[in-house]
Amino acid sequence: MPAIQPPSKVLVSGANGYIAMWVIRDLLEHGYSIRGTVRSTKKGEYVKKYFAGYGVKLEIVVVEDITKEGAFDEAVKGVDAIAHIASPVYMPGDMVEPALKGTTGMLRSALQFGHTHSQSIKRIVYTSSAAAIPGEMNRPAVFTEEDWNFQVVDLLKEQGENASDVTKYRASKTLAEQGAWSFVKEHQHEISWDMTALNPTYVFGPSIHEVTDPTSLNFSAKLFYDRVADSTKSDEVEEQLLINTFFTWVDVRDLAVAHRRALEVQEAGAERIIISAGPWRWQDFMDTANLLDPPPQLSKPLPKGLPGTVSQHACMYDFDNTKSQRILGMKYRSMVEMTRDTFADYEARGW
Numbered sequence: 001m002p003a004i005q006p007p008s009k010v011l012v013s014g015a016n017g018y019i020a021m022w023v024i025r026d027l028l029e030h031g032y033s034i035r036g037t038v039r040s041t042k043k044g045e046y047v048k049k050y051f052a053g054y055g056v057k058l059e060i061v062v063v064e065d066i067t068k069e070g071a072f073d074e075a076v077k078g079v080d081a082i083a084h085i086a087s088p089v090y091m092p093g094d095m096v097e098p099a100l101k102g103t104t105g106m107l108r109s110a111l112q113f114g115h116t117h118s119q120s121i122k123r124i125v126y127t128s129s130a131a132a133i134p135g136e137m138n139r140p141a142v143f144t145e146e147d148w149n150f151q152v153v154d155l156l157k158e159q160g161e162n163a164s165d166v167t168k169y170r171a172s173k174t175l176a177e178q179g180a181w182s183f184v185k186e187h188q189h190e191i192s193w194d195m196t197a198l199n200p201t202y203v204f205g206p207s208i209h210e211v212t213d214p215t216s217l218n219f220s221a222k223l224f225y226d227r228v229a230d231s232t233k234s235d236e237v238e239e240q241l242l243i244n245t246f247f248t249w250v251d252v253r254d255l256a257v258a259h260r261r262a263l264e265v266q267e268a269g270a271e272r273i274i275i276s277a278g279p280w281r282w283q284d285f286m287d288t289a290n291l292l293d294p295p296p297q298l299s300k301p302l303p304k305g306l307p308g309t310v311s312q313h314a315c316m317y318d319f320d321n322t323k324s325q326r327i328l329g330m331k332y333r334s335m336v337e338m339t340r341d342t343f344a345d346y347e348a349r350g351w
Contacts, residue, residue, distance in 0.1 A: 009035060010027055035060075205341065
């Protein structure tokens with residue numbers, strides 16, 4: 001029996017974000033109703049306009065500060081499941097406390113207000129990150145859901161405010177997910193729901209959230225544009241970074257499917273699941289873009305990089321995605337499909 005199924009109502013936090021917009025679209029297309037949270041009425045206007053065709057199946061509520069005590073108390077009432085996606089992204093300053101408070105705050109609200117006489121929350125899908133999995137490596141390795149990035153937490157404790165933004169970001173993801181699992185364990189006899197954590201790697205692909213120009217893309221999507229579509233920015237990429245395999249990636253649309261299936265599939269409950277399509281290097285994406293037929297019609301020439309070069313080592317941070325295939329039935333889009341559709345998005349925006 002599914003954890004939930006249409007026409008269940010799903011609470012999606014951070015509804016106007018890059019990932020959340022695709023999650024909402026996928027859920028609506030499959031017959032679900034959505035209550036989305038945004039930080040202001042203005043941020044919700046675009047979401048409502050984009051999904052106007054779904055009428056009353058989409059409801060937008062304002063949660064100004066997700067770190068505030070009781071922030072989600074009203075939002076969780078009357079929903080069947082939650083996709084908790086809102087979290088601080090890569091940015092300067094303290095990321096740990098907002099990520100931790102926002103996550104445990106949602107769970108606490110679900111515990112206290114997520115059930116009535118006729119309805120209760122059955123599943124919470126928490127969007128964590130692959131950043132919570134691997135520590136620093138000096139040799140290639142393949143990581144699984146059993147791995148945790150405790151190394152970066154120790155580094156943050158050691159360096160404090162002097163820690164880099166990358167360290168703060170990765171530590172925030174590790175500590176927030178750890179906090180979520182600890183909360184579930186502590187309250188296991190009180191909660192009506194179970195939790196699934198998804199750990200996506202770098203997320204690329206077309207955008208449907210509100211974007212005015214390339215500078216307003218979210219962190220990973222902007223990184224892709226700067227490296228693969230903008231020759232003026234890509235020239236700054238170091239040769240080693242260009243030709244060596246760096247990390248792994250996933251199409252944002254596949255990540256949306258993973259959220260829906262994690263809500264639906266009973267066996268996904270209490271699981272931590274890596275969402276990854278496989279390794280990448282910037283040169284692979286550049287080569288793919290330059291081989292598109294017809295070629296993209298952008299305002300700037302495409303970066304070429306160093307075509308024909310071979311990576312000098314295996315991926316330092318590879319991830320085993322077999323669990324996502326086994327439990328969620330994931331079949332990932334190819335690099336060609338993601339690149340083609342992303343560049344079609346750029347063309348449609350006149351970039």
